[in-house]
Amino acid sequence: MKTSQPLTSVEICAGAGGQALGLDQAGFAHRALVEIEKDFCATLRLNRPQWNVVNGDVSHFSGILHSGVDLLAGGVPCPPFSKAGKQLGAEDERNLFPEAIRLVDEIRPRAVMLENVRGLMDGVFEDYRRYIAGEIAKLGYETDWRLLSASDFGVPQLRPRVIFVAIRKDVAGDFRWPEPLATKPVTVGDALHDLMALNGWRGVDAWRERANEVAPTLVGGSKKHGGPDLGPTRAKRAWASLGVDGMGIANDVPTADFVGMPRLTVRMAARIQGFPDDWLFAGSKTASYRQIGNAFPPPVARAVGLEIAKCLTKRKSFALAA
Numbered sequence: 001m002k003t004s005q006p007l008t009s010v011e012i013c014a015g016a017g018g019q020a021l022g023l024d025q026a027g028f029a030h031r032a033l034v035e036i037e038k039d040f041c042a043t044l045r046l047n048r049p050q051w052n053v054v055n056g057d058v059s060h061f062s063g064i065l066h067s068g069v070d071l072l073a074g075g076v077p078c079p080p081f082s083k084a085g086k087q088l089g090a091e092d093e094r095n096l097f098p099e100a101i102r103l104v105d106e107i108r109p110r111a112v113m114l115e116n117v118r119g120l121m122d123g124v125f126e127d128y129r130r131y132i133a134g135e136i137a138k139l140g141y142e143t144d145w146r147l148l149s150a151s152d153f154g155v156p157q158l159r160p161r162v163i164f165v166a167i168r169k170d171v172a173g174d175f176r177w178p179e180p181l182a183t184k185p186v187t188v189g190d191a192l193h194d195l196m197a198l199n200g201w202r203g204v205d206a207w208r209e210r211a212n213e214v215a216p217t218l219v220g221g222s223k224k225h226g227g228p229d230l231g232p233t234r235a236k237r238a239w240a241s242l243g244v245d246g247m248g249i250a251n252d253v254p255t256a257d258f259v260g261m262p263r264l265t266v267r268m269a270a271r272i273q274g275f276p277d278d279w280l281f282a283g284s285k286t287a288s289y290r291q292i293g294n295a296f297p298p299p300v301a302r303a304v305g306l307e308i309a310k311c312l313t314k315r316k317s318f319a320l321a322a
Helices: 018-025 038-047 097-107 123-137 188-196 204-210 233-241 266-272 285-293 298-321
Strands: 007-012 028-035 053-055 071-074 111-117 141-149 160-168
Touching: 007 018, 007 097, 007 298, 018 028, 018 071, 018 298, 028 038, 038 053, 038 285, 071 097, 071 298, 097 111, 097 123, 111 298, 123 141, 123 160, 141 298, 160 298, 188 204, 188 266, 266 285
Parallel strands: 007 028, 007 071, 028 053, 071 111
Antiparallel strands: 111 160, 141 160
């Protein structure tokens, strides 16, 4: 959705650009993208030199200069709520929901969109979800939480994500959550067949038949990992059932006479995450995979962003007509 006067946004914890790209495709022009990791910022600048990328801590970022933008978005850190961690929630020093609430107050956008891991919907965090929604509601917003699966929006991966949307009360009545696509998601085999075949691997067709499901949730993007792999033992077993060796990330695709289970390359992992093939990643293989493993799939961000854009654009049109 593109308009003569694009909707505007500010994004925090922008990562490698999964959400930013999806929102760009939905018609939002980014006024600023805040990200603390240098490699992630390098990726954003590499792909979109025109974007205003702010390399810094969100807690030091003031939203006052961006007051009145249409959307405040972000993917606040997941570890405080992840089942893979201790689930310390509000007590975790990495929890940035308080900073997001501060920025909503400073910017007063017409809409807010924040994403996080499925663990945030666990019963142990029910009170904290109410707190977040309540604080933002006090600022004049209607709020809602929704668990969305990436595979429902064309991504060849399950990847359930929790999305929080807040719409200013004067426009909230027009927002609708996106509906899942009518078509089935592509399988891992179909999604990666052309990449696996680049070096003439003779076993690629048989591999595609085995990899006949969508991927498990891509994990392994933690700083604490010694190197890039596809996650804990359970995740590796799920990948093995699809004929993928999850013990690491490959430097290249299989050769013609390769025998065994291939590993994903960085580009394959990016495609599994929903990134287009022309989206590049700055840094080493490990740094690149961390960026991919932590990303919000662009097609999901686009789907939610389009619904927010419809809501906001409709109200802008009414105001102009009046």
